[in-house]
Amino acid sequence: MTAITDVVNLDKEGEIAVLSINNPPVNALGIAVRQGIADGVTAACKDEGVTAIVIICQGRTFMAGADITKFGKPPREPGLGRVLEIIESSRKPIIAAIHGTAFGGGLETALTCHFRVAVDSARLGLPEVKLGLLPGAGGTQRLPRVVGVEKALKMITSGNPIGAKEALEDGLLDEIIKGDLLSGAVAFAETILSEKRPMLRVSEMNEKVEAARGKPEIFENFRKSIARKTRGFNAPEACVKTVEAAVNMAFGEGLKFERQQFEILMKGPQSAAQRYAFFAEREVRKIPDIPKDTPLHDIRKAAVIGAGTMGGGITMNFINVGIPVTLIEQRKDLLERGMGVIRKNYDISAARGRLTPKEVEERMSLVTGSVSIEEVADADIVIEAVYENMDLKKEIFSKLDRICKQDAILASNTSYLDVNEIADHTSRPESVVGLHFFSPANVMRLLEIVRGKKTSKSVIASSMALAKRINKIAVVVGVCHGFVGNRMFSQRTRETDQLILEGPMPPQVDKVIYDFGFPMGPFVLRDLIGLDIGWRKETSTGSTIREVLCELDRRGQKTGAGYYKYEAGSRIPIWDPEVEKLIFEFSEKNNIPRGEISGKEIIERSIYPIVNEGAKILEEGIANRPSDIDVIWLNGYGWPIYLGGPMFWADQVGLENILVTLKKFQERFGDLWKPAPLLERLVKEGKGFKDL
Numbered sequence: 001m002t003a004i005t006d007v008v009n010l011d012k013e014g015e016i017a018v019l020s021i022n023n024p025p026v027n028a029l030g031i032a033v034r035q036g037i038a039d040g041v042t043a044a045c046k047d048e049g050v051t052a053i054v055i056i057c058q059g060r061t062f063m064a065g066a067d068i069t070k071f072g073k074p075p076r077e078p079g080l081g082r083v084l085e086i087i088e089s090s091r092k093p094i095i096a097a098i099h100g101t102a103f104g105g106g107l108e109t110a111l112t113c114h115f116r117v118a119v120d121s122a123r124l125g126l127p128e129v130k131l132g133l134l135p136g137a138g139g140t141q142r143l144p145r146v147v148g149v150e151k152a153l154k155m156i157t158s159g160n161p162i163g164a165k166e167a168l169e170d171g172l173l174d175e176i177i178k179g180d181l182l183s184g185a186v187a188f189a190e191t192i193l194s195e196k197r198p199m200l201r202v203s204e205m206n207e208k209v210e211a212a213r214g215k216p217e218i219f220e221n222f223r224k225s226i227a228r229k230t231r232g233f234n235a236p237e238a239c240v241k242t243v244e245a246a247v248n249m250a251f252g253e254g255l256k257f258e259r260q261q262f263e264i265l266m267k268g269p270q271s272a273a274q275r276y277a278f279f280a281e282r283e284v285r286k287i288p289d290i291p292k293d294t295p296l297h298d299i300r301k302a303a304v305i306g307a308g309t310m311g312g313g314i315t316m317n318f319i320n321v322g323i324p325v326t327l328i329e330q331r332k333d334l335l336e337r338g339m340g341v342i343r344k345n346y347d348i349s350a351a352r353g354r355l356t357p358k359e360v361e362e363r364m365s366l367v368t369g370s371v372s373i374e375e376v377a378d379a380d381i382v383i384e385a386v387y388e389n390m391d392l393k394k395e396i397f398s399k400l401d402r403i404c405k406q407d408a409i410l411a412s413n414t415s416y417l418d419v420n421e422i423a424d425h426t427s428r429p430e431s432v433v434g435l436h437f438f439s440p441a442n443v444m445r446l447l448e449i450v451r452g453k454k455t456s457k458s459v460i461a462s463s464m465a466l467a468k469r470i471n472k473i474a475v476v477v478g479v480c481h482g483f484v485g486n487r488m489f490s491q492r493t494r495e496t497d498q499l500i501l502e503g504p505m506p507p508q509v510d511k512v513i514y515d516f517g518f519p520m521g522p523f524v525l526r527d528l529i530g531l532d533i534g535w536r537k538e539t540s541t542g543s544t545i546r547e548v549l550c551e552l553d554r555r556g557q558k559t560g561a562g563y564y565k566y567e568a569g570s571r572i573p574i575w576d577p578e579v580e581k582l583i584f585e586f587s588e589k590n591n592i593p594r595g596e597i598s599g600k601e602i603i604e605r606s607i608y609p610i611v612n613e614g615a616k617i618l619e620e621g622i623a624n625r626p627s628d629i630d631v632i633w634l635n636g637y638g639w640p641i642y643l644g645g646p647m648f649w650a651d652q653v654g655l656e657n658i659l660v661t662l663k664k665f666q667e668r669f670g671d672l673w674k675p676a677p678l679l680e681r682l683v684k685e686g687k688g689f690k691d692l
């Protein structure tokens with residue numbers, strides 16, 4: 001065996017050269033791998049005794065892409081483009097032998113090989129779009145030549161991989177290898193040599209791209225089909241344009257166009273934000289004072305108290321991954337209703353083909369309902385999801401304290417209440433933690449893990465591990481009213497409520513917020529989740545528009561009207577002159593002068609307070625780092641990923657600009673707008689949140 005570089009070896013199996021890459025963890029295409037491939041292929045080509053070359057990887061995967069930590073830094077030679085030229089122009093056939101994932105640069109490398117084989121568990125894809133980029137090493141030019149234009153458009157703009165079977169059907173693979181990959185790939189090489197199969201260079205395969213030439217409608221229809229999903233993003237359109245170039249330009253020209261488009265995206269703000277978000281989601285797993293080897297609680301059985309909106313969804317998270325749940329309700333009819341909702345959700349998934357009827361039954365068999373809280377005695381974790389009422393929660397926790405095993409984790413799904421106060425109502429506050437799921441809990445990926453003053457490190461570490469098991473993105477936060485997400489979000493709610501009294505009507509505010517990049521505006525959102533959350537008829541005083549609407553039984557979509565009205569069975573909001581009249585009257589009655597307010601001011605007034613609150617949260621140590629706050633907003637509140645999150649975005653806007661505007665608003669509206677001291681300090685020091 002000859003070592004070409006530290007991470008690439010060249011070997012021979014009879015007349016077949018085997019170029020083997022071993023660059024853990026994912027064989028990223030760093031400089032040592034690129035150099036090794038370039039030199040290894042060149043050496044094998046020169047070797048008279050070699051008739052074909054197999055490129056294969058050690059460890060858990062084929063080359064899973066470029067080294068993303070090096071993105072944005074000056075590339076070292078040989079660049080990937082040069083290496084791929086060397087592979088494709090080889091006079092001896094090169095076979096990519098794929099296992100694990102061939103993603104991004106990995107698949108682009110495989111596409112320059114003359115044949116591709118894989119094990120049947122392999123997955124192939126070009127995920128660059130998810131980082132605001134496009135495949136910049138020929139992927140957009142070669143993939144359509146192999147799988148056809150429509151399939152390539154779909155793969156490149158979604159970034160989603162396909163499995164080996166599909167890849168074989170699409171011609172992206174030549175064979176699926178059963179058994180040992182290396183021997184299968186070598187045998188494949190011997191077969192193609194003995195059959196004298198023509199060597200295929202993808203860059204010369206023009207049939208599939210020519211078939212789409214002169215048919216611009218293919219692209220127009222495709223653009224329409226992804227418009228809603230990709231609203232606001234630059235990369236998907238650049239991907240479509242480069243595939244269009246593959247169809248309409250000669251290969252070399254197309255490659256240049258791809259490079260140029262790649263550079264534009266790489267230097268642009270959206271990719272910077274998306275790459276930041278990618279790293280933020282990894283960073284969030286690190287808790288500064290909790291070592292990796294902290295002992296974990298063994299969680300085999302769970303219990304959930306309350307089978308309402310949240311309890312049902314939380315239960316589904318556990319049974320989806322095979323953890324049995326005891327679900328407790330206060331009455332039999334409520335329990336049956338809760339269980340019924342869970343079953344209905346699964347039945348919908350089954351009807352959509354996402355689950356088989358057998359899987360539905362398997363999952364349902366993992367829930368045991370009961371109206372006796374004593375049944376939670378053997379649970380390793382209990383999650384309380386009863387009404388948002390401190391006295392009730394205290395009562396439940398003192399019962400849990402009496403009933404539960406000594407090492408059980410006792411969690412509350414409270415949205416706002418003081419987890420320390422709840423914990424102190426037990427004899428084991430170290431076992432108590434907040435696990436704040438988001439609605440719908442079976443869908444939303446965010447989980448705030450609320451760390452009480454006395455919560456043990458092991459309970460926090462176990463909650464993190466559990467979150468991973470149930471496919472959540474967990475962020476550890478401290479105790480305060482509303483924790484991180486809701487505390488910041490209520491700032492926006494307060495201000496948008498105020499804005500409609502001063503000038504713009506809900507549709508105008510909604511449009512500005514939607515155009516900013518949120519999935520919907522605040523009033524459409526309120527109608528969706530219901531205006532009456534936390535509202536009681538008995539205590540309602542008509543002191544806000546929301547209360548007035550609730551009193552009129554306009555509680556949102558569920559009652560057919562809220563801020564907007566809805567036709568029967570429709571979710572499309574229709575602006576209602578009745579509400580306009582009501583808002584005008586409300587402003588007048590409260591002596592609030594109305595006038596024009598620009599879109600710019602709507603953004604400043606609804607988003608800057610979010611940033612200011614974030615700064616206070618950091619100062620108080622409620623969040624560990626600015627990027628943790630951004631992870632919360634990206635995954636729980638619909639902040640557009642191409643703007644990175646409120647703290648990242650604030651740095652882009654410039655903290656100084658934000659500070660000046662906050663001070664201006666402080667003069668106009670009072671101390672609610674007082675800038676956070678941290679913001680003042682960062683501006684004084686010429687720093688951003690990124691420097692914390």
Ligand SMILES: NC(=O)c1ccc[n+]([C@@H]2O[C@H](COP(=O)([O-])OP(=O)(O)OC[C@H]3O[C@@H](n4cnc5c(N)ncnc54)[C@H](O)[C@@H]3O)[C@@H](O)[C@H]2O)c1
Pocket residue numbers: 305306307308309310311328329330334384385386387388389392396413414415416436437438439
């Ligand atoms: N709905 C949301 O969007 C949301 C999001 C995050 C957190 N939360 C929090 O989750 C908790 C539950 O909210 P929800 O929206 O699911 O409320 P919900 O009213 O839909 O459900 C609460 C359930 O608890 C049951 N319950 C009440 N007392 C009980 C008792 N003593 N024993 C057993 N069951 C009892 C009720 O019968 C009801 O079914 C609250 O603390 C809320 O703040 C809600």
